[in-house]
Amino acid sequence: MSPSDTRIETVETDAGTARVTWHPAAKARFVLAVGHGAGGGIEARDLRALAGELPAHGVTVALVEQPWRVAGKKVAPAPKTLDVGWRGIWPALAQPGLPVIAGGRSAGARVACRTAGELGALAVLALSFPLHPPGRPEKSRAAELLGAGVPTLVVQGGNDPFGKPAEFPPGDHEVVEVPYGDHGFAVPKRASVGQEEAMAVITGRVVEWVASLG
Numbered sequence: 475m476s477p478s479d480t481r482i483e484t485v486e487t488d489a490g491t492a493r494v495t496w497h498p499a500a501k502a503r504f505v506l507a508v509g510h511g512a513g514g515g516i517e518a519r520d521l522r523a524l525a526g527e528l529p530a531h532g533v534t535v536a537l538v539e540q541p542w543r544v545a546g547k548k549v550a551p552a553p554k555t556l557d558v559g560w561r562g563i564w565p566a567l568a569q570p571g572l573p574v575i576a577g578g579r580s581a582g583a584r585v586a587c588r589t590a591g592e593l594g595a596l597a598v599l600a601l602s603f604p605l606h607p608p609g610r611p612e613k614s615r616a617a618e619l620l621g622a623g624v625p626t627l628v629v630q631g632g633n634d635p636f637g638k639p640a641e642f643p644p645g646d647h648e649v650v651e652v653p654y655g656d657h658g659f660a661v662p663k664r665a666s667v668g669q670e671e672a673m674a675v676i677t678g679r680v681v682e683w684v685a686s687l688g
Contacts, residue, residue, distance in 0.1 A: 479529075487562025489555050490541030494566060497537070499529040504684060506575045506599065507536040507567045509560065509582030512550035515543050518579055519669075520601050520629075520659050520676055527677040533575075533684055536567055538582075550581060553588070560585045564593050575684065580604050580636070580657065584615065587622040597625040597687055599680065600647075602657050605637025620645045627683045629676055631655025650679045 481496040494507075495516060506528060510516050516537040525535040540559045542551050550556065567574050576586035577599035586598045606613045619626065619642075626647035630639045632654050639651040652675050654665040661672045 483566060484544075485563050485566045487541060487559050489551070489559035489562060491544050492541050492559055492563045493539040493544050494563065495525075495537040495539075497525040497529050497535040499532050499534045501532055502529075502534040502570065502572055503532040504575055504596070504687070505534045505536055505567055505570055505572050506577055506684070507538055507563075508599070508601075509538045509540060509578035509585055510543065511578075511580030511582055511602070513580070514658075515539060518658065519673065520579060523673040523677050524680060528681065528684070531681050531684070533681075534570065534572070538563055538567075538578075540582075553581075553584065556581065556585050557589055560589055561593065564589075568594075573687075575599055575687070577601065583628075584618050587618045587626070591621075591623040595624055597627070598622045599683075600626060600628045601676075602630060602634060602659070603628050603637065603642075604657075605641055608635035611637075611641065616643050616645075619647060622647070625687065627680065629679065631657060631659050648683070650675070652676060 483494045485492045528535050573596040575597045576590050576595035578586040579601035583600035583603045590598050628649045631652045634657045639649050642649050652672050653667045654661040
């Protein structure tokens with residue numbers, strides 16, 4: 475896939491104007507819709523890696539920018555408003571007529587989990603799911619993950635302060651660890667795993683998981 479294959483679509487929602495950057499597969503079997511976190515946009519390294527790799531495996535990737543981000547605001551709104559934006563974007567994501575995997579990183583992963591059942595998502599991809607605020611394990615958000623109700627893959631950095639892989643409760647989800655990765659999947663220079671290898675862990679496991687969905 476070349477950059478010229480991408481297509482940008484604006485979508486009006488009850489929370490404002492959203493934006494979808496499409497990275498199409500030549501022979502798509504699924505759409506993977508991925509939302510960004512509360513502290514960044516679709517330029518995140520893991521989202522870029524997925525958009526670059528998955529179309530070659532029959533997965534059209536839709537990188538979703540929430541209305542607050544499109545409007546240039548610095549701070550994400552309340553979770554309920556994020557859900558309103560995601561619901562408003564969903565018809566555009568489903569428009570190709572393919573099964574849609576709901577995904578997101580950090581706050582976007584929470585949105586995907588909270589809305590998967592009502593929107594009819596095939597599955598959920600949760601990147602850097604913020605299980606709890608840093609240093610506050612008692613403030614668990616596990617209920618959102620456990621309530622997704624569809625096959626769920628969690629990809630978590632081994633050093634994520636928002637929840638390390640071993641902290642996740644058992645449930646109908648799989649947790650994949652990115653060695654040494656922080657909340658943004660950055661790995662220290664001294665680590666035995668390089669940054670490209672860390673990204674390959676993510677893309678490789680996601681490709682395998684999507685193939686298992688049918």
